[in-house]
Structure formats: C-alpha cells, structure tokens
Amino acid sequence: MTAQLQKSKLAFIGGGNMAAAIIGGLATKGIDKKNIFVSEPWEVNRNKMSEIGVRTTQSNIEASQDADLLVIAVKPQVAKAVCQELAGAWAQRSTTPLIISIAAGITLESLRGWLKLADGRVPHIIRVMPNTPALVGEGASGLYADESVSLSEKDLAAALLASVSKATEWVDREEHIDVVTGLSGSGPAYFFAMVEHLIESATNLGLSKGQATRLAKQTCLGAGKMLVESTEEPAQLRRNVTSPNGTTAAALESFEASGLKNIVDKAVKAATNRGEELGKTLGQGDGLRACCLSFSFFIRLPQVLQRYFPLITVVPTLARDAYETVGAERGGGGRVWVDEHNTYGRVHQLLVSRESDSDRHGRRRFQLMLAVFPFEQRVFVRPQAS
Numbered sequence: 001m002t003a004q005l006q007k008s009k010l011a012f013i014g015g016g017n018m019a020a021a022i023i024g025g026l027a028t029k030g031i032d033k034k035n036i037f038v039s040e041p042w043e044v045n046r047n048k049m050s051e052i053g054v055r056t057t058q059s060n061i062e063a064s065q066d067a068d069l070l071v072i073a074v075k076p077q078v079a080k081a082v083c084q085e086l087a088g089a090w091a092q093r094s095t096t097p098l099i100i101s102i103a104a105g106i107t108l109e110s111l112r113g114w115l116k117l118a119d120g121r122v123p124h125i126i127r128v129m130p131n132t133p134a135l136v137g138e139g140a141s142g143l144y145a146d147e148s149v150s151l152s153e154k155d156l157a158a159a160l161l162a163s164v165s166k167a168t169e170w171v172d173r174e175e176h177i178d179v180v181t182g183l184s185g186s187g188p189a190y191f192f193a194m195v196e197h198l199i200e201s202a203t204n205l206g207l208s209k210g211q212a213t214r215l216a217k218q219t220c221l222g223a224g225k226m227l228v229e230s231t232e233e234p235a236q237l238r239r240n241v242t243s244p245n246g247t248t249a250a251a252l253e254s255f256e257a258s259g260l261k262n263i264v265d266k267a268v269k270a271a272t273n274r275g276e277e278l279g280k281t282l283g284q285g286d287g288l289r290a291c292c293l294s295f296s297f298f299i300r301l302p303q304v305l306q307r308y309f310p311l312i313t314v315v316p317t318l319a320r321d322a323y324e325t326v327g328a329e330r331g332g333g334g335r336v337w338v339d340e341h342n343t344y345g346r347v348h349q350l351l352v353s354r355e356s357d358s359d360r361h362g363r364r365r366f367q368l369m370l371a372v373f374p375f376e377q378r379v380f381v382r383p384q385a386s
C-alpha cells in the first residue's frame with residue numbers, strides 16, 4: 001500500500017456487496033479505518049460497515065466532505081442522482097475528490113455531465129471494474145482514465161485497487177471496461193455457477209452434498225492456484241489432466257458436443273453488451289426517452305393485464321413503500337423478493353415475491369410489484385373464487 005493511499009481520506013457512496021468486498025479487503029491490509037467513511041441508506045448494510053470499524057453515515061454529502069478519493073459504489077441506475085447530489089453540495093469546495101466509479105456501464109461522459117459543478121469545474125474521474133474476490137485480497141480489476149487524470153491520481157487509484165486485487169489492468173479504450181465487466185467483474189459468478197452445477201451433478205450420482213461441496217470447492221481453488229502459479233498456458237494445464245481416451249477426455253468431449261466454447265462466448269458477450277446497454281439507457285442523453293418509455297410501459301401493463309386476467313387487482317402506491325417493503329423483508333428474514341439484480345438497470349422494476357400470502361379464505365395469492373420511480377403498482381394475482 002502506498003504512503004499516499006495510507007494518508008488519503010476515502011469515501012464510499014453505497015455500502016453494498018462490492019463496497020463491502022473492497023473495504024473488507026482494505027481493512028485487512030492495515031489501512032487506517034478511521035480514514036474510510038461510507039454512506040449507505042440501508043441500516044443493515046450500515047451496521048455491517050460499522051462492524052468492520054469504518055465510519056458510516058446516511059448522508060452522501062457528509063461522507064464526501066473531506067474525501068480525497070470517493071468511490072461511487074451504488075447501482076448504475078442510482079449513479080445519476082448520487083452524482084448530481086454531490087455536485088450540488090461541492091459548489092463551495094475549492095477542490096473536489098478524485099472520483100472512482102465502479103458502476104457497470106456508466107460512461108465517463110455521463111459521469112462528467114452529472115458531476116459538473118455550477119461554476120463549470122468537473123472532478124477527475126476514473127472508471128474501475130473490480131470484482132468481489134477483493135474481499136479476500138484476490139480481486140481482479142480493470143481501470144480506465146483519459147488524459148484529464150494525472151499520473152499521481154492514476155497511481156492513487158491503482159494503489160487502492162492493488163491493495164485488494166492481484167491483477168490490476170489499465171485498459172486504453174473506455175469501451176474495454178465493459179469487456180472487463182463481462183470477463184472478471186461478473187466472472188466470479190460464472191465460477192460459482194459452475195461449482196453449483198458440479199455439486200449438483202455429483203450429488204445426483206450419489207455423493208453426499210457435504211462431500212461434493214468440499215471436493216468441488218477445493219478443485220476450483222486448486223485449479224485457480226495452478227493457473228496463477230504455473231508458467232504453463234491454461235490449455236497445457238488442461239492437457240496435463242487429460243489422459244488419451246480417459247475420463248477427462250470423455251468429459252471434455254461432452255463439453256465440446258454441448259458447445260461449451262459457444263456458451264461461454266455468448267455469456268461474456270451478453271455481459272459486455274449489457275454493460276454497454278446500461279450506459280446507453282441510463283446515460284446522460286437518453287434518460288428522458290428511457291423514462292418516457294418506461295413510464296408508458298408501466299402505466300399500460302397493469303391495464304392490459306387486468307383486461308385479459310380479471311382476477312388481477314392493481315394497487316398503485318408510492319414507490320417508497322415498495323422499497324421499504326423490500327428493505328424490511330430483506331432485513332427481517334420474512335418474505336424474500338427474487339434477486340433484486342434482476343431489476344438491475346431496467347427502467348421498470350418487477351419484483352416477484354417467492355412466497356405467496358393467503359387471502360381471508362386461506363387461498364394463496366401471489367404478488368407482483370411493478371415500480372418506476374417514483375410510483376409503484378402492486379398486482380395481486382388471486383385464484384378464482386370457488
């Protein structure tokens with residue numbers, strides 16, 4: 001860790017998964033936790049941060065006040081509001097912090113537009129795509145900065161990421177950050193999914209879940225270590241395991257027959273394209289169009305549903321209630337909503353409760369919530385009265 005990073009005041013706007021991974025990683029690297037200030041609206045996440053020992057607040061402006069370096073760690077669709085709030089509050093500041101945005105897809109052009117101060121000054125911004133293994137000091141991060149950023153600023157950003165990452169790669173074109181997202185930003189999930197499938201397969205073939213889990217995890221770790229420590233290419237390491245006509249060959253032939261290469265290629269492209277799409281949909285210029293489209297979709301969908309499905313009831317309320325419900329349910333361990341990342345960057349949000357509740361006749365009913373800030377509609381789907 002560089003001396004400059006050690007003495008810098010760091011602010012994180014958003015204390016969710018990725019911020020927790022970076023801060024958790026930093027905390028084990030001897031950084032002074034008093035120099036880290038996190039703003040986070042959700043009490044559960046704020047408490048997690050406090051437990052690490054860093055300072056917390058609900059106010060983005062308070063967290064940013066003395067920051068030398070500020071990490072925007074909110075979801076892409078929140079980035080605009082956060083940036084504009086900060087820019088408004090910094091009008092009186094003679095200097096602004098170096099900004100690191102980890103928001104997938106959100107371009108420098110959008111960030112600059114949103115962070116522009118009233119007097120025309122624009123903070124220096126670096127886009128970074130980290131990944132969650134930062135938590136265990138094994139992150140992989142891609143970085144992009146243009147010529148507006150000084151060498152010492154780049155060094156500071158690199159030092160922050162390097163303290164929780166084993167690979168920090170500067171890319172020389174901004175669009176390559178989307179490729180980094182498709183490779184290493186989202187990448188840990190690909191490996192977790194693979195391990196999930198391995199465990200399930202071995203369990204179906206007779207191993208206990210515990211045995212399968214331990215063997216699969218260690219296989220993943222061992223293979224990962226070999227990839228990092230060996231001088232051999234991945235292809236050679238693969239060949240070293242593969243005896244002619246043996247068991248591995250049988251599995252790899254099956255992979256090939258199922259089109260593994262194509263599957264991976266399509267997945268990485270899908271993630272990369274989604275990053276680009278997020279940037280365009282949520283970006284500076286397209287916001288109004290996206291908002292109009294989403295609003296008309298939002299207004300019309302429940303009516304269409306109701307016309308064809310008379311059992312559906314639509315209950316419009318303020319979105320605030322929806323978010324509070326989600327927060328309470330996530331925290332309180334009650335009903336859980338389908339992975340909120342499904343709603344990621346979408347202009348509307350569709351939250352489906354996993355559990356149904358019952359009406360007064362004891363019949364199960366399912367609830368969908370459709371939300372477009374600042375409105376939300378609840379759609380109750382009930383069974384026919386008997």
Ligand SMILES: NC(=O)C1=CN([C@@H]2O[C@H](COP(=O)(O)OP(=O)(O)OC[C@H]3O[C@@H](n4cnc5c(N)ncnc54)[C@H](OP(=O)(O)O)[C@@H]3O)[C@@H](O)[C@H]2O)C=CC1
Pocket residue numbers: 013014015016017018019039040041042045060072073074075076078081082102103104129130131132185186327
């Ligand atoms: N998760 C990952 O593996 C990676 C994520 N990223 C990027 O990191 C960013 C954060 O992702 P992730 O950590 O997964 O998301 P999370 O939802 O876990 O974290 C975001 C946090 O920001 C909070 N938040 C919401 N609105 C505001 C606001 N106005 N001001 C301050 N905080 C707010 C959220 O609170 P609440 O829940 O109450 O809304 C939430 O706790 C995203 O832009 C993503 O693209 C990049 C690389 C990897």
Ligand SMILES: O=C(O)[C@@H]1CCC=N1
Pocket residue numbers: 104181185186341344
């Ligand atoms: O899924 C996402 O959009 C974020 C960005 C990279 C990893 N998680």
